[in-house]
Amino acid sequence: MNKLNAPRWNLDSIFSSIESPEYKSALDNYKTGMEKLENLIKTSSRFNFCFWLKGFLDAKKGVLELSQSLGAYAYIIYSVDTTNTAFLNNISLIDELALRLKKIDIDFKTILVKNSKKLDEFFERFPEYRGHRFLIEEEIAESKHKMSAKEENLAGSLQRTGGDAWDRLHEQIISNLKDADGKTFNELRNDAYSADSKLRKSSYEKELLLLKQNEIAFAACLNNLKGETLTLNKQRKWKKPVDRTLFSSRMDKKTLNALIKAIEKSLPEWRKYFNAKADFLRKNNLTASTPKYINGKAEKGLAFYDLFAPMEVLEQDKTKNENSLLSKKWTFEEAENYVIERYSSFSENMGNFAKKVFQNNWIDAEVRPGKVGGAYDEDFALGHQSRIMTNFTGSFSDIVTLAHEIGHAYHFSCLKGKSVDFFSYPMTLAETASTFAETIVKQDMLKKCGEKDRLQLLDLDLQDVSQVLVDILCRFYFEKKVFEERAKGELNAQDFCRIMREAQEKSYGKGLNSERHEYMWAVKSHYYSTGLDFYNFPYAFGQLFAVALYQRYLKEGKSFAETYKQILSLTGSMNCEELCKKAGFDITSIDFWKSGIEFYSSRISEFIELCKGKSTAVTVKAGSSPKTVYESTPAEKTETPAKTEKPAKKMGLLQRAEILNKKN
DSSP: OOTTOOOOOOOTTTOSOTTSHHHHHHHHHHHHHHHHHHHHHHTGGGSOHHHHHHHHHHHHHHHHHHHHHHHHHHHHHHHTOTTOHHHHHHHHHHHHHHHHHHHHHHHHHHHHHHTGGGHHHHHHHOGGGGGGHHHHHHHHHHHTTOOOHHHHHHHHHHHHHTHHHHHHHHHHHHHHOBOTTOOBHHHHHHGGGOSOHHHHHHHHHHHHHHHHHTHHHHHHHHHHHHHHHHHHHHHTTOSSHHHHHHHHTTOOHHHHHHHHHHHHHHHHHHHHHHHHHHHHHHHTTOOOOOOOEETTEEOOSBOGGGTTOOOOOOOTTOOOOTTOTTTSOOOHHHHHHHHHHHHHHHOHHHHHHHHHHHHTTOEEOOOOTTOOSSOEEEEETTTTEEEEEOOOOSOHHHHHHHHHHHHHHHHHHTTTTSOGGGGOOOHHHHTHHHHHHHHHHHHHHHHHSOHHHHHHHHHHHHHHHHIIIIIHHHHHHHHHHHHHHHTTSOOOHHHHHHHHHHHHHHHTGGGBOSOOOTTGGGTOGGGGOTTOTTOSHHHHHHHHHHHHHHHHHHHHGGGHHHHHHHHHHTTTTSOHHHHHHHTTOOTTSHHHHHHHHHHHHHHHHHHHHHHHHSGGGOOOOTTOOOOOOOBOOTTOTTOOSSBOOOOOGGGOGGGGGGGGGGOO
């Protein structure tokens, strides 16, 4: 325990260690279970399909529980002790076993497709599996986009020395970049939060220099990765790369179009926010930006390195504001009480769950050497329990992070009693409960904080949402254009910079001044992951869907809690459109998404007014450097400014071990 009383977790109810009899027994059962599945695959033609399918699904359930739990355990113990070679070797072991399970899955789907006409009979004979119809039909639909089993296995093997190798090269270069003073690339990125305006600008310039020096290697990585994706997509009969992402997101293209149009229509509002912040920083000498003059007028907009600049104005005597909830140092016990209080304000059930998380030591919050940064929630099918990793430093943003991650765990708790097959839900829905919980905390703090904190808190909230909407739109534009041009030929660093400049202009527009970041394509690690094409718009979906639920809660009060729990319990059972319809929303309509964005419009207006009228009244602790807490995309090792989190649930189960090596 450290001076903030941040705890370490207790894992005994999962496995006490990788040397424990329970862990070794689970590994043996996992291997034995896969042998049984392999034998069932080999002998499938000898049995009546309906009875065979029931036997396979029954056996598969236990194997999936072990696969998910062993993979989750392998990662979490490594994540808090990354220098432990035994833990790293254990991840490799789980990785190998997962590849074996993946082959079984490919063979199973082949049999399933051949016998698809017999499914009605199967569901009639075995009604306990009727709830699986959506999942089974989804597997059949996915099989239409698969090559032969032999080709898929070959592609998977080659990918480890192809696309995955390009991903690792990008990761290795980024993680080893340092400036002339020995400052790492990640440290330079983190300076974007600094209250020192000169440091922000200097680190930004050093970052651009380091990226430019390595642009040939980065461009080769991205060019070949996207080329590989296009080649495989063609063989798998995907018309466009975005179609594959929409399928895995369980989302219709009509919904995506409505979402994108709504965000585009909101861009003028967000540009007002960026410009108001830029004016505030200039008036209070909080920026090192020197805008250019065009036709005798200074250009407007934020410098890219000021997007996360703290809205800090110190009083003349630089005294600490003891009443500030933002600048105070919170103990872990205070954070615990606050989160439980806010969860309980929504529902007794949610509050009791939060108590369970804290009382059972499900959280590892202590900052220590060898532990990865950021935060995540990891769920376990065995025992239906969760574990949360975070790095608690006593800031208010750490409390929001706690609320966010416990929200993920609460989501999983709502699935208790269901088959492990339903524990996998798409990226679009994976952020619902976490963002909802985060919103409850932020809105409560806005009610409680004084005027001196309100501007900062509004800025932190708008920072988060603008990244999830405006920057996500920028990423979407960029990746869409890259695929279009890569289909026609090779791309180099200059091409990627040009496409990024165009994407930033379309999304940020005059919200940014000319000091932009044309090398962001070299920073965002999700561009370099073979299975994460368009890993951007699902986050905008999650943000706005959670806000829609929150607005419904404001209208209905505590009676909404049971409806909310029911919605979460169905996230692994149907597509986005059907689930949202049950919540009373038509997400194919642009009006739905506009209503979510309008929730923030009033906050932008208030922010602008505070910047105009009360800019010098904001008091913060000298030297503080608050950090944003928006949900980062998975495996974004260098994606700071942002907190790092594990991949969304859709990537779990069969794919779990494939992405373990991408989490740091």
